[in-house]
Amino acid sequence: MQVEGKVALVTGGAEGLGRAFTEALLEAGAKVCFCDVNTEQGESTYTVLKSKYGSDRVIFQKCDVSNQTEMEGKSLNYLFRCTKETFGNIDIVCNNAGIGGEKPPLWGKVVDVNVKGCICGTLLALDYLSTEKGGSGGVIVNISSAGALNINPYGPVYLATKSAILSLSRSFAQNPLACSGGVRVNVLCPSFAETSLVRNISEQNTYDVNVARKFVEHTPSMSPKDVAEAFMELVVDESKNGAVLKCSKEKGKQYCTINVTYS
Ligand SMILES: NC(=O)C1=CN([C@@H]2O[C@H](COP(=O)(O)OP(=O)(O)OC[C@H]3O[C@@H](n4cnc5c(N)ncnc54)[C@H](O)[C@@H]3O)[C@@H](O)[C@H]2O)C=CC1
Numbered sequence: 620m621q622v623e624g625k626v627a628l629v630t631g632g633a634e635g636l637g638r639a640f641t642e643a644l645l646e647a648g649a650k651v652c653f654c655d656v657n658t659e660q661g662e663s664t665y666t667v668l669k670s671k672y673g674s675d676r677v678i679f680q681k682c683d684v685s686n687q688t689e690m691e692g693k694s695l696n697y698l699f700r701c702t703k704e705t706f707g708n709i710d711i712v713c714n715n716a717g718i719g720g721e722k723p724p725l726w727g728k729v730v731d732v733n734v735k736g737c738i739c740g741t742l743l744a745l746d747y748l749s750t751e752k753g754g755s756g757g758v759i760v761n762i763s764s765a766g767a768l769n770i771n772p773y774g775p776v777y778l779a780t781k782s783a784i785l786s787l788s789r790s791f792a793q794n795p796l797a798c799s800g801g802v803r804v805n806v807l808c809p810s811f812a813e814t815s816l817v818r819n820i821s822e823q824n825t826y827d828v829n830v831a832r833k834f835v836e837h838t839p840s841m842s843p844k845d846v847a848e849a850f851m852e853l854v855v856d857e858s859k860n861g862a863v864l865k866c867s868k869e870k871g872k873q874y875c876t877i878n879v880t881y882s
């Protein structure tokens with residue numbers, strides 16, 4: 620896909636990986652709407668990006684991806700509508716917003732943000748991108764985790780949500796809604812990257828926090844820019860649909876094949 624002139628929507632773009640994805644898309648010539656629940660950080664990032672890329676190429680919207688109804692404030696429905704109204708089309712969607720939290724009552728919010736937010740964002744993306752519904756096709760990249768391909772005793776709820784994103788994306792890639800509408804659906808599975816999510820590992824979002832921190836310390840971490848490079852490959856390479864791309868500091872990019880049969 621030629622990214623120049625295309626329109627992208629990124630959730631959770633105020634900082635971390637979402638900000639790096641937003642910048643990579645802007646750098647490649649796209650117009651980007653990024654959203655975040657954190658207005659202060661979002662506005663601050665917007666100020667930087669606007670001065671670098673121009674106010675006609677980037678917009679920031681406050682949005683909580685776990686908000687399923689218009690009544691409660693800025694929902695994903697609103698975000699998609701606003702992006703289309705501002706830029707005229709949507710070609711690229713990245714469902715990135717995600718949080719960690721293992722213990723009650725936090726784990727319910729983790730499911731709402733990571734799973735429901737990604738499902739809602741994927742369904743809306745199919746609606747807006749599909750050629751059968753007036754769109755011009757395009758690509759959805761959902762953000763899972765390298766942990767979703769394995770087990771991890773310290774973050775079972777977080778990793779369950781990331782496994783859900785993996786299955787959701789691989790399944791939608793073969794679904795008629797996507798296939799007949801010219802929409803590719805790919806999933807990125809990063810290992811550790813230097814962001815607030817990892818810096819803020821605590822008793823609330825991991826079991827055995829000291830062991831978890833040691834595990835993180837001993838696993839080489841990527842910069843958000845490294846992860847954005849892998850993300851852009853899934854956007855640009857039109858041969859990739861249903862692709863599962865793992866990336867890590869030690870091994871770089873690796874496409875994963877998952878073979879499961881029903882019998
Ligand atoms: N940092 C890492 O090592 C890895 C991160 N990931 C995934 O990458 C994604 C981004 O994570 P990071 O950048 O590391 O985290 P981060 O905490 O640095 O950034 C996440 C952003 O999402 C926003 N956000 C949180 N809840 C939201 C909501 N309900 N609605 C809208 N925005 C919301 C936050 O305010 C923040 O700006 C997440 O889905 C995470 O699970 C996956 C693998 C590794």
Ligand SMILES: CCCCCC(=O)/C=C/C=C\C/C=C\C/C=C\CCCC(=O)O
Nearest residue numbers: 719764766773774777810811824831834
């Ligand atoms: C090789 C595992 C890569 C996991 C990368 C990832 O998604 C990082 C998430 C970091 C924090 C999320 C917060 C809580 C979830 C808890 C654990 C995740 C794994 C932590 C660990 O010690 O392995």
